[in-house]
């Protein structure tokens with residue numbers, strides 16, 4: 049929810065980034081304050097996942113301009129693992145499979161690393177097992193996912209749930225969910241949305257990357273941004289998503305200036 | 313390859329140092345005179361000298377093999393010194409009297425000998441260069457009739473056993489390097505487990521090459537009589553040198569009826585620098601004879617070192633119902649080359665073998681699995697299962713698999729599976745996005761990949777192997 053007294057968690061100014069010499073992000077400005085939920089929409093290939101990965105520090109992208117402030121830290125100074133430990137979480141659009149590494153082992157190491165960073169108690173395998181099973185119930189995940197290799201052979205929807213499970217375990221300051229709703233059936237969508245809603249509170253924030261209004265029925269955004277060719281071209285409230293659903297993205301291009309005027 | 317992966321795999325060798333102990337070195341070169349000198353220095357009986365000379369004559373008629381998938385400059389066998397022994401300051405009665413320099417060496421290796429011996433309950437027969445310096449726990453083993461000593465000692469104390477078994481599994485003319493070893497071997501371990509005895513502890517030998525330019529020709533012989541069982545551990549590290557060193561060991565195992573021999577190796581010899589200069593040539597012949605019914609020979613190896621590895625621990629399954637196993641992890645990095653695998657020769661009825669091979673290649677290295685499964689016409693009901701997995705780290709390394717399957721009995725079942733995977737940038741990013749650094753990520757992926765093999769190792773060895781793999785593949789990141 050929007051609260052005029054809340055403090056910024058993420059401040060992005062003029063962010064430019066390229067990959068293999070091709071500029072993808074062409075000057076992004078975004079401010080996310082605690083307690084807020086932001087949705088980012090936009091056509092395929094407009095740069096949404098790139099933005100998410102640049103925030104998380106993927107080494108394939110070169111940041112060529114701008115700044116990213118995360119609470120009191122200059123994010124661009126930090127390697128990806130330190131960004132994660134500082135409380136930035138990315139639920140991947142395409143979670144990768146890691147054969148041979150047991151999910152439970154992976155989850156526990158991630159959990160303990162973040163706990164250690166926060167000066168909190170680490171859990172041994174038995175304690176962790178109890179803890180993680182509770183969280184899994186919340187997401188209606190079967191316990192046998194613990195013994196399987198990370199994401200290996202998981203269905204598309206199961207991978208997405210595993211991402212949200214990690215989010216629930218790590219209790220991030222800022223969660224970026226990149227198309228977590230894609231590939232989920234209606235029931236799963238509700239469960240995942242419930243999970244996200246339980247985790248969000250006035251001290252953290254969420255960025256949802258999505259193509260569908262449907263998710264926003266369950267997780268109601270405070271702001272909706274539209275990305276186009278590496279820029280945020282328009283920002284509005286939750287109604288903007290509905291508008292886009294009926295009118296499509298062309299409508300923005302045709303009416304860009306006038307809409308911007310209305311929503312500013 | 314990305315900078316992250318680059319630095320991950322370019323960890324310098326941690327065990328590169330030379331211990332300063334005065335050596336007694338034979339002049340370079342190989343001839344009948346040198347062989348007579350070695351034999352005389354060791355005060356050997358006539359039959360052993362005859363064994364050596366016969367091997368030497370064989371060797372002269374042979375040519376160096378070239379079929380393996382490795383490349384190295386021609387070895388000048390006349391430029392090698394075939395004997396070197398450290399001079400002990402005095403006779404040793406206990407560990408306290410061991411040369412402190414030597415103890416410090418083990419300290420540097422991260423394997424304090426007294427700790428290994430005391431904590432792990434392991435008998436350590438320390439091979440320093442070619443001569444055994446000290447043997448511990450001998451007393452305890454003697455109580456149950458186990459003989460565990462250097463092979464040169466056994467030649468004097470149990471000549472009948474050596475004469476009966478030496479060269480019966482690996483004949484003197486078996487292959488070029490085995491023939492060379494048979495001619496010039498200086499020392500190694502001998503282990504004899506009498507009828508019905510289960511060895512009460514793991515037996516362990518630490519090998520170490522120490523004198524620059526000295527070839528190492530160890531000879532190991534392990535006999536398990538009817539119903540006996542033993543688990544034997546071999547670990548190796550070597551100091552850093554610029555000239556290549558040849559190592560051509562021979563290991564022979566014999567298991568009689570219902571006997572069980574488990575032989576585990578963790579190998580970390582100097583592999584050369586990041587440009588591929590220097591390093592050990594490791595050309596080893598290891599073979600076990602499952603001679604009796606229901607006998608079992610099990611090889612487990614973790615190969616991380618050497619510039620070139622050429623090694624095929626094998627099982628001859630002669631006894632009915634006998635079992636052969638081969639569990640291997642081979643790691644290559646920089647310009648290392650490894651051609652390793654196994655041979656399972658099924659002769660007896662209902663013999664079974666299992667091959668699990670995990671190859672990990674990083675840098676510019678090349679690793680080949682070469683395995684032979686042969687089922688003789690006599691091996692009614694023989695079964696084999698082989699699984700060969702390769703893991704590539706970066707995109708400048710290679711992995712190859714050469715399975716040879718020869719089945720001469722229709723009732724046999726032979727199964728072969730293979731896979732190749734890669735540690736990618738995106739996997740490492742996934743870990744780091746969850747707060748886990750690249751070093752830990754690689755180690756986790758690798759350990760997962762090697763799990764089936766590590767499970768076969770004795771506990772303390774498994775821990776060591778895990779650390780060793782981390783040494784090999786992790787570096788200072790960032």
Ligand SMILES: Nc1ncnc2c1ncn2[C@@H]1O[C@H](COP(=O)(O)OP(=O)(O)OP(=O)(O)O)[C@@H](O)[C@H]1O
Nearest residue numbers: 067068070072090091092093094095096097098099
């Ligand atoms: N390695 C690369 N080299 C060149 N272009 C790339 C590379 N990786 C991504 N791109 C391009 O960057 C652009 C943005 O991709 P991105 O994945 O951020 O889009 P997106 O908005 O998330 O799309 P979607 O809705 O389909 O998920 C695309 O045009 C893509 O082709």
Ligand SMILES: [Mg+2]
Nearest residue numbers: 096097098141
């Ligand atoms: Mg995307």
